[in-house]
Amino acid sequence: MTDQRLKRLGLALAAPALALVAAFLITSLVLVVAGDSVGGVWGQILSIPEARGLTNIVNSATVYYLSGVAVAIGFRMNLFNIGVDGQYRVASFAAAVVAGEAWLPGWLNTAAAILAAMLVGAAWAGIAGLLRVTRGVSEVISTIMLNAIATALVAFLLRKAAVDDPGSNITATKEIPEGSRIPGFTLFPGAPNQVYGFVFIAIVVGVVYWLVINKTRFGFDLRATGLSETAAVASGIDVKKMILVSMLLSGAAAGLVGLPILFGEAFAYGSTFQSGLGFAGIAIALLGRNHPVGIALGALLFAFLDEQSNPLQIVQDVSPDIVKITQGVIVLTVVIAYEVVRRYGVRLEQRQVAAALDAERRTGSTSKEVTG
Amino acid sequence: MTTSVPDGTTNPETGDVVVRLRGIGKTFPGVIANHDIDIDVRRGTVHAIVGENGAGKSTLMKILYGVQKPDSGTIEIHGRPVDLGSPSDAIGAGVGMVFQHFMLADNFTVLENVVLGAEKLHGIGDAARAEIRRLSEAYGLDVDPDVLVEDLGVGARQRIEILKVLYRGASVIILDEPTAVLVPQEVDELFDNLRELKAEGLAVIFISHKLDEVLSVADTVTVVRRGTTVDTRPAAGVTSRQLAELMVGSELPSPSTETSTVTDQPVLEVRDLTLPAPTAGLAGTGGRPLLSDVDLTIHRGEILGVAGVEGNGQAELVEAIMGMRPGATGSVRLFGADLGGLSTRRRREAGIGYIPEDRHRHALLLDAPLWENRVLGHQTREPNVSGPFIDRKGARTDTQRIVEEYDVRTPGIDVLARALSGGNQQKLIIGREMTGEPSLLVAAHPTRGVDVGAQAAIWDHIKRARRDGLAVLLISADLDELIGLSDTIRVILRGRLVPGAFDPATVTPQQLGSAMTGAGDDAAGDVA
Numbered sequence: 001m002t003d004q005r006l007k008r009l010g011l012a013l014a015a016p017a018l019a020l021v022a023a024f025l026i027t028s029l030v031l032v033v034a035g036d037s038v039g040g041v042w043g044q045i046l047s048i049p050e051a052r053g054l055t056n057i058v059n060s061a062t063v064y065y066l067s068g069v070a071v072a073i074g075f076r077m078n079l080f081n082i083g084v085d086g087q088y089r090v091a092s093f094a095a096a097v098v099a100g101e102a103w104l105p106g107w108l109n110t111a112a113a114i115l116a117a118m119l120v121g122a123a124w125a126g127i128a129g130l131l132r133v134t135r136g137v138s139e140v141i142s143t144i145m146l147n148a149i150a151t152a153l154v155a156f157l158l159r160k161a162a163v164d165d166p167g168s169n170i171t172a173t174k175e176i177p178e179g180s181r182i183p184g185f186t187l188f189p190g191a192p193n194q195v196y197g198f199v200f201i202a203i204v205v206g207v208v209y210w211l212v213i214n215k216t217r218f219g220f221d222l223r224a225t226g227l228s229e230t231a232a233v234a235s236g237i238d239v240k241k242m243i244l245v246s247m248l249l250s251g252a253a254a255g256l257v258g259l260p261i262l263f264g265e266a267f268a269y270g271s272t273f274q275s276g277l278g279f280a281g282i283a284i285a286l287l288g289r290n291h292p293v294g295i296a297l298g299a300l301l302f303a304f305l306d307e308q309s310n311p312l313q314i315v316q317d318v319s320p321d322i323v324k325i326t327q328g329v330i331v332l333t334v335v336i337a338y339e340v341v342r343r344y345g346v347r348l349e350q351r352q353v354a355a356a357l358d359a360e361r362r363t364g365s366t367s368k369e370v371t372g
Numbered sequence: 373m374t375t376s377v378p379d380g381t382t383n384p385e386t387g388d389v390v391v392r393l394r395g396i397g398k399t400f401p402g403v404i405a406n407h408d409i410d411i412d413v414r415r416g417t418v419h420a421i422v423g424e425n426g427a428g429k430s431t432l433m434k435i436l437y438g439v440q441k442p443d444s445g446t447i448e449i450h451g452r453p454v455d456l457g458s459p460s461d462a463i464g465a466g467v468g469m470v471f472q473h474f475m476l477a478d479n480f481t482v483l484e485n486v487v488l489g490a491e492k493l494h495g496i497g498d499a500a501r502a503e504i505r506r507l508s509e510a511y512g513l514d515v516d517p518d519v520l521v522e523d524l525g526v527g528a529r530q531r532i533e534i535l536k537v538l539y540r541g542a543s544v545i546i547l548d549e550p551t552a553v554l555v556p557q558e559v560d561e562l563f564d565n566l567r568e569l570k571a572e573g574l575a576v577i578f579i580s581h582k583l584d585e586v587l588s589v590a591d592t593v594t595v596v597r598r599g600t601t602v603d604t605r606p607a608a609g610v611t612s613r614q615l616a617e618l619m620v621g622s623e624l625p626s627p628s629t630e631t632s633t634v635t636d637q638p639v640l641e642v643r644d645l646t647l648p649a650p651t652a653g654l655a656g657t658g659g660r661p662l663l664s665d666v667d668l669t670i671h672r673g674e675i676l677g678v679a680g681v682e683g684n685g686q687a688e689l690v691e692a693i694m695g696m697r698p699g700a701t702g703s704v705r706l707f708g709a710d711l712g713g714l715s716t717r718r719r720r721e722a723g724i725g726y727i728p729e730d731r732h733r734h735a736l737l738l739d740a741p742l743w744e745n746r747v748l749g750h751q752t753r754e755p756n757v758s759g760p761f762i763d764r765k766g767a768r769t770d771t772q773r774i775v776e777e778y779d780v781r782t783p784g785i786d787v788l789a790r791a792l793s794g795g796n797q798q799k800l801i802i803g804r805e806m807t808g809e810p811s812l813l814v815a816a817h818p819t820r821g822v823d824v825g826a827q828a829a830i831w832d833h834i835k836r837a838r839r840d841g842l843a844v845l846l847i848s849a850d851l852d853e854l855i856g857l858s859d860t861i862r863v864i865l866r867g868r869l870v871p872g873a874f875d876p877a878t879v880t881p882q883q884l885g886s887a888m889t890g891a892g893d894d895a896a897g898d899v900a
C-alpha cells in the first residue's frame with residue numbers, strides 16, 4: 001500500500017520534472033540559435049541565490065501564489081478567469097485609497113482595506129459572472145474587456161485621487177500610515193530586505209482554498225459542475241448560481257494579489273504599480289494543477305526564474321526576457337508531460353495486472369475478471 | 373479457447389471470414405477485461421456477442437474499432453492482419469462502430485456530425501447532404517441533415533450514428549447495445565435494416581442484453597464470460613435461457629409474480645403539466661408543446677409505467693417533475709405539497725429519487741471516483757455530509773455497501789466511474805437512488821444496458837421498495853419491463869398522455885405498441 005503511494009507520488013512529481021527538463025532544453029536551443037552562452041546563462045540562473053535574492057523570491061512567490069489560486073478557483077469550474085489582472089489592479093487601487101485615507105485607526109484600517117480589495121475584486125469579476133449567467137457571454141471575452149477597462153478606469157481615478165507631490169512626476173495615492181502597514185520579518189539571516197508579512201495571509205488563503213474545494217459541500221458542487229454541467233444540474237446544483245459565486249470568489253482572491261506589495265513595500269498605489277501578475281497566475285495554476293501545494297511550487301519556480309534572471313543583462317549580456325520564454329515553454333510542456341506520465345502510469349499498472357494474471361495461471365487457478 | 377462450432381451446419385459457417393480475432397487480451401488497472409478471445413465473423417451475417425455486465429464486450433469492440441490497443445492477440449480483417457492504432461485505421465479497414473454511448477457533438481447539426489472527419493468523401497455541402505438523404509431513405513433512418521443534434525432524442529441520435537458508419541462505407545458494422553433505446557416497432561425496423569445490410573454482404577456485430585432479440589436477428593452467437601469467449605453457436609437451435617445460463621455460468625432465477633400493493637394515498641399528483649415548445653429561432657412559437665396538459669397520479673406502493681416512442685415527451689415529463697424545466701406550467705404535488713418553484717435539489721431532498729435516461733450526461737461524473745459519484749445528487753444528505761462538510765468516511769462506507777448490495781463489478785470504490793462497464797455504472801446509479809428511502813422514484817429506463825441477471829435483481833429491489841410504500845414513475849422502452857413491473861400503464865404520444873390506462877395484466881406488447889405509435893389515432897377509444 002505504501003509502496004503504491006510512493007509510486008503514485010513519484011509519478012506525480014515526474015510530470016513537472018519532465019516538463020522542466022524539456023523547457024530547459026528548448027530554452028537552451030533558443031540561446032544556441034541566438035549565439036548566446038548556454039552554460040553562462042544557466043550558470044547564472046541555477047546559481048544559489050543569496051539571502052537577499054531568497055527574500056525576493058519568497059516575496060514575489062507570495063504574489064504569484066495568490067494570483068494562481070484566484071485563477072485555479074475558476075479552473076475548478078471550467079471558468080477561464082483571464083481577468084485576474086484587471087481585478088487585482090482595481091482592487092489594489094481601492095485598497096490603497098481606503099488605507100491611505102485611514103478612516104479607521106491602525107490595524108482596523110488594514111483590515112478594512114483588505115476587505116475593500118476583496119469586495120472590489122469580487123465585484124469586478126462578478127460583472128463577468130453576471131454577463132455569463134444572464135447573457136451567456138463567455139467569461140474569457142468579458143474578462144479580457146474588463147482588463148482593458150480596468151487599466152483605463154484606474155488611470156482615470158488615480159489622477160483624481162493622487163496627491164500632489166511637487167518633487168516628483170509620479171502620481172500615486174496617499175501613503176498608508178505607518179500603523180496600518182503590514183510589517184515584514186527576516187527569514188534569511190543576513191538579508192538586507194524582509195519577507196512580506198502578507199505571506200501568512202497567502203498561506204491561510206491556500207489552506208482555506210484546499211478546505212473549501214476538497215472538504216465542503218460547496219466545493220463538491222463546484223468540482224461537480226466543472227466535471228459535468230449536465231450531471232450537476234440533474235443532481236440539483238444551481239449551475240448559474242455556482243458560476244456567479246465562483247467568479248466572485250475568484251475575484252475576491254484576485255483582489256489580494258497586489259496587497260503584499262501595497263502593504264509591505266509600496267505603501268501607495270501609483271502609476272508604476274506592478275502589472276501583469278494576473279497572467280502569470282494562469283500559467284502557475286496550470287503548472288500546479290490547481291492544487292494548493294502545486295500552485296505554491298509553481299509560484300516559487302516562477303519567482304526563482306525571475307529573480308535569477310535579473311543580473312543576466314549585466315553578467316552575460318543576455319536579456320532577462322529569456323526566462324519569460326522558459327516560463328512560457330514550461331506551461332506548454334507541463335500540459336503534455338502530465339498526459340505522458342498519466343499514460344505511462346496506466347500502462348505500468350496494466351503490466352502489473354497482466355503479470356499477476358500470468359502468475360495466477362501458472363499456479364493453475366482460474367483467472368478472475370476482477371482482481372484486488 | 374476453441375470455438376465449438378459443429379461442422380457442416382447452416383450458412384453462417386460457410387461464408388468468408390471478414391473479421392478474425394485470435395487470443396485477444398486487454399487489462400485495465402485492477403481488471404482483466406479480455407483474455408484469450410477467439411472470434412470469427414463471417415460475411416453476410418449478423419454475429420451477436422452476449423455476456424454479463426462487465427464481461428468485456430465493449431472493450432473487445434473498442435479494440436476492433438481501434439479505440440483501444442490490445443495487450444495481446446491478432447486481428448485479421450478480410451484475411452489481412454491489421455494493426456488498428458485508431459478508429460481511422462479501423463474505418464480504413466472497413467470497420468465502423470456505433471457506441472453504447474453516442475459520440476456526437478451536441479451543438480453541431482446532423483450534417484456536420486456526419487461529415488466531421490469524413491470531409492473528403494462528399495465534401496461538406498450539398499453533395500454530402502444528398503448522400504445523407506439517400507442513405508436515410510435507403511435504410512429508413514429518418515434523419516434530417518439540418519437539425520441540431522442537441523434537439524434530438526436518444527433514438528434519433530442512434531440513427532445518426534448508424535448513418536455515420538454507413539456514410540464512411542463500412543463493410544463491418546459494430547452495434548453496441550443498439551436496441552436498448554428502441555421500442556419494439558423501432559427494433560423491428562432496425563432489424564429489417566440489418567437484414568438488408570446482411571443481404572448486401574456486410575457483416576454486423578451486434579451486442580445486446582435482450583436475448584430474444586439476439587436470437588431473432590443473429591445468425592451466430594458468441595458468449596463472453598469474465599473476459600473470454602466461452603462458446604460460439606449458430607443462433608438456430610439455442611434458447612435464450614440456455615444463452616443466459618452460458619453467460620452467467622449458472623441457472624437463472626425465475627421472476628416471481630406479485631400481489632398488488634397499491635394504496636389510495638396519492639404520492640405524486642401532476643395536473644395540467646404543460647411545457648411550451650422551445651422558441652425556435654425568430655420563427656417564434658411554431659412547434660407543438662413538448663408536454664400538453666399531462667395529468668397523472670401515483671399512489672403509495674404503486675408503479676406507474678409510461679410507454680411511448682422515444683421523443684414523445686417522456687424525457688421532458690421526467691425533467692419537469694424534477695424541476696429541471698423552467699418553462700413548465702401546471703402543478704406537481706408531492707404528498708399534497710406543491711413543488712412548483714422548488715429547485716431540483718429541494719425536490720430531491722423532499723424524497724424523490726431520480727434515475728435519468730442518459731447516465732453519462734445526467735447521472736455520473738465520469739472522471740470522479742465511485743464514492744464521489746455516490747455523493748452526487750445526495751450532497752446535502754446523510755451519510756454523505758456532516759454540516760457543511762462532505763463526510764468522506766460515511767460516503768465511502770455507503771458506496772461499499774451499494775457496490776455489494778447491487779453487485780457492481782469493480783476493483784474498488786476509488787476507480788473512476790468511467791472505468792466501469794455500462795451496466796455496472798447503471799447498477800451503481802440505481803443503488804444510489806434507492807438509498808435514503810425515497811418516497812417517489814422517477815426512473816427512466818432503469819435497467820437499460822443491464823444484463824438479464826442484474827435486471828432481475830434490480831426489479832426485485834424495486835418491488836421490495838414498492839411493498840414498503842415506494843411510488844414509482846417508470847419510463848421504459850422495454851415493454852416487457854413495463855408490463856412486468858407496472859401496476860398501471862399510460863401511453864405518451866406527442867407530449868400528451870393518451871386517455872385511459874392500460875392494465876398490465878391484460879395488455880399485450882402489440883396493443884401498447886400500436887397505442888404508442890398512434891395507430892388508430894384520434895380514435896381515443898382504443899383503451900382498456
Ligand SMILES: Nc1ncnc2c1ncn2[C@@H]1O[C@H](COP(=O)(O)OP(=O)(O)OP(=O)(O)O)[C@@H](O)[C@H]1O
Nearest residue numbers: 400405425426427428429430431791792793794795
Ligand atoms: N477505461 C477503462 N479503465 C479501466 N477499466 C475499464 C475501462 N474500460 C472497461 N474497464 C473494465 O473492463 C471490464 C469490461 O468492461 P466492458 O465495458 O468491456 O464490459 P461490457 O461487457 O461491455 O459490459 P456492459 O454489458 O455492462 O456494457 C469491466 O470490468 C470494466 O470495469
Ligand SMILES: [Mg+2]
Nearest residue numbers: 430472793794
Ligand atoms: Mg458495454
